[in-house]
Amino acid sequence: MGGHLVTVATCSLNQWALDWEGNTNRIIESIHKAKAAGARLRVGPELEISGYMSQDHFKEQDTFLHSLEMLARILRDESCHGIIIDVGMPIQHRNVCYNCRVLCLDGKILLIRPKQFMASDGNYREQRWFLPWAKPRQTEEYHLPRMLQKLQGATHVPIGDALVSTPDTCFGAETCEELFTPMAPHIAMSLDGCEIFTNSSASHWEETKLETRVQLIVEGTRKGGGVYLYANQQGCDGDRLFFDGSSMIVVNGEIVAQGSQFSVNDVEVVTATVDLEEVRAYRSGISRGYQAAHSTAKYQRIQTAFELSPEEEDVDTTKRRSTPQKPRYHSVEEEIALAAGCYLWDYLRRSGQAGYLVPLSxxxxxxxTATIVFSMCRIVMQAVQEGNPQVIEDVKRIAKYKGENVLPETPQELCNQIFHTIYMGMKTMSSPETRKRAKDLAEAIGSHHIDLDIDDIYNAQKALIVNTTGFDPQFKVHGGSYQENITLQCLQARIRMVTAYEFGQILPTTRNRPGGGSLLVLGSANVGESLRGYLTKYDCSSADINPIGSIDKTDLKKFIKWAVEDFGIPCLQEFLDATPTAELEPITSEYVQADEADMGFTYDELTVLGRLRKEAKLGAFGMFQRLVHDWAADYTPAQVADKVKRFHHFYAINRHKMTTLTPSLHAQPYSPDDNRFDLRPFLYPPFWKSWSFKRIDAELERIEAKMAKKEGGGVDADID
Structure with missing residues (x-):
């Protein structure tokens, strides 16, 4: 028996799809940090060499070639020797593409372990690119390419589902989705005596999703015992998802180390020193022995003489076992501020553009949206003050102050250089209150603010209709038809989009900002408005990226209320107190446009309807059956039927808008994002004539008949 104290390392890396050299540099840096902490085993995120979100690039041979070239670079680097490394990359074996872990030691490959269960729901389409390893507890010989044969000193290495055995312990690898499956691989591994499990993930952020991950890992090791090393991607990998780190080490159901969930660090290594004897003692005291003794799930073991707990280290009395700690969670408000802020920083620094612009209404x-950008500036300035070299380099490149070593000192100073807000009003429709709120917020966060009116452009465009057709369209408050009213509203909205991009392209030049580039225009349509289609196609909801496109109004209000105190911005309270309005119709003494009245739903109702549509997977009839009970205290069955029908009617006729929806940061599991997440038709048959609506009518008639009998004292035994 060798020593029993083992130092292990897991990490969160901010990888980027196809950033071959950058990704490899971060992997090597994480290995160096792990070794400096005394770790003998290092695990990294899923597909860390190529970047997880390479997507259809996994259909290109270049992706596999460059992955192998980067692996060869890591294997050749002697500074990465002396530690077992678990690295993620795509591998082709016998012309089949696999998502793999490559376990290496001292420049040699020990085992290639392909992923067994693919993520193919929600945001994930892994089986579009990879096939699962369909041979549990079996291995084959992988024929090495010539560039690796010289390093390996062999032509083949094992590929498949196996464990690695050292003189002092045994460890196995699983990958991301496998943790979430009912029969997770670590269960069978545990019953066969595996004591350490690595999990390499690219698990995206959704509000409060971290709790699910923690529960799965904690319960898995609580039932079977063992050491679990969870590594996760961090940051924006080139698409709509934000990967939220939180790499952790769990021993026998207790967290002993947890990394940050939201960070602008490119490399974060989490280490812990664990006692293997604790795993053995724990397993001897739980209901595991009988199943382990009778388990037929026996794994091949790849042998290595490398010890994770060298005997000589036992005499080092300075070595301390890591003690349990409580998991760290953020509130929803903090998650919005941190996740969206970190995502926007990654997006900006990697896009090469000059900053952001928000049409501030x-x-x-x-x-x-503007407050999230300010949150980004707060996060960045905290990293600058902490001396983060990568962030400082990025700030110098993007903000570009006069003087090579000059940096902003406050979030407002940074905000003023890279963030621009623009209020685009109409003299007859924009209220003094909204104009003032926009100005006050811009001053509080330090953005470069422009206040202008678009009346001249609007009048010129409207005159085009009059001069061409002889028809003078009017708003409904002036006697116009629905079509006239909507035409004039959309005209303003689209003018604002064109104006936003016009100023986004020219403002860096007018301000003499060095470096060139345009501003990225940010959208600000929330998830409820997108579901309802309460936006104009190609209006100022059309932008480069939308930080709040998958966040509901309720959570946005909570975020703003939280920011009043946490960010110290009192003027935010005025936004909370105001009635939501698009201000696209003239204000009169008797009429002020209101969003919820226009939509026919409250924002809270849209949240419920959206969750039932996507998460509960209910159609119109199923939704009615659910809500006629859930909303019974507030609405009659007929009113529920009307709301359900209206929702599906407007969803159907506005579905085409989702195909051009601005890409949004994914934050909610009921996002209507058409392009990646919510794959549905965009041309529907008329819902008002649909069979599902007829079924709602029939069910409503049945319910109302029962209610009438009850009121009359009758009994209907056929109706529950």
Whole structure:
């Protein structure tokens, strides 16, 4: 028996799809940090060499070639020797593509372990690119390419489902989705005596999703005992998802180390010193022995003489076992501020553009978007003050102050250089209150603010209709038809989009900002408005990226309320107190446009309807059956039927808008993002004539008949 104290390392890396050299540099840096902490085993995120979000690039041979070239670079680097490394990359074996872990030691490959269970729901389409390893507890010989044969000193290495055995312990690898499956691989591994499990993930952020991950890992090791090393991607990998790190080490159901969930660090290594004897003692005291003794799930073991707990280290009395700690969670408000802020920083620094621009309307949605950008500036300035070299380099490149070593000192100073807000009003429709709210917020966060009116452009465009057709369209408050009213509203909205891009391209030049580039325009349509289609196609909801496109109004209000105190911005309270309005119709003494009245739903109702549509997977009839009970205290069955029908009617007729929806940061599991997440038709048959609506009518008639009998004292035994 050798020593029993083992130092292990897991990490969160901010990888980027196809950033071959950058990704490899970060992997090597993480190995160096792990070794410096005394670790003998290092695990990294899923597909860390190529970047997880390479997607259809996994159909290109270049992706596999460059992955192998980067692996060869790591294997050749002697500074990466003396530690077992678990690295993720795509591998082709017998012309089949696999998502693999490559376990290496001292420049040699010990085992290639392909993923067994693919993520193919929600945001994931892994089986579009990879096939699962369909041979449990079996291995084959992988024929090495010539560039690796020289390093390996052999032509083949094992590929498949196996464990690695050292003189002092045994460890196995699983990958991301496998943790979430009912028969997770670590269960069978545990019953066969495996004591350490690595999990390499690219698990994206959704509000409060971290709790699910923690529960799965904690319960898995609580039932079977063992050491679990969880590594996760961090940051924006080139698409709509934000990967939220939180790499952790869990021993026998207790967290002993946890990394940050939201960070602008490119490399974060989490280490712990664990006692293998604790695993053995724990297993002897739980209901595991009988199943382990009778388990037929026996694994091949790849042998190595490398010890994770060298005997000589036992005499080092300075070595301390890592003690349990409580998991760290953020509130929903903090998650929005941190996740969206970190995502926007990654997006900006990697896009090569000059900054951001938000059309600031004076309403809560654009207010939330602007506040998230300010949160980004706060996060960045904290990293600058902590001396983060990568962040400092990026700030110098993007903000470009006069003087090579000059940096901003406050979030407002940084905000003023890279963030621009623009209020685009109409003299007859924009209220003084919204104009003032926009100005006050811009001053509080330090953005470069422009206040302008678009009346001249609007009048010129409207005159085009009059001069061409002889027809003078009017708003409904002036006697116009629905079509006239909607035409004039959309005209303003689209003018604002064109104006936003116009200023986004020219403002860096007018301000003499060095470096060139345009501003990225941010959208601010929330998830409820997108579901309802309460936006104009190609209006100022059309942008480069939308930080709040998958966040509901309720959470946005919570975020703003939290930011009033946490960010110290009192003027945010005015946005909370104001009635949401698009301000696209004239204000009169008797009429002020209101969003919820226009939509026919409250924002809270849209959240419920959206969750039932996507998460509960209910159609119109199923939704009615659910809500006629859930909303019974507030609405009659007929009113519920009307709301359900209206929702599906407007969803159907506006579905085409989702095909051009601005890409949004994914934050909610009921996002209507058409392009990646919510794959549905965009041309529907008329819902008002549909069979599902007829079924709602029939069910409503049945319910109302029962209610009438009850009121009349009758009994209907056929109706529950």
């Amino acid at each position: 004076g309403g809560i949605d654009s207010c939330a």
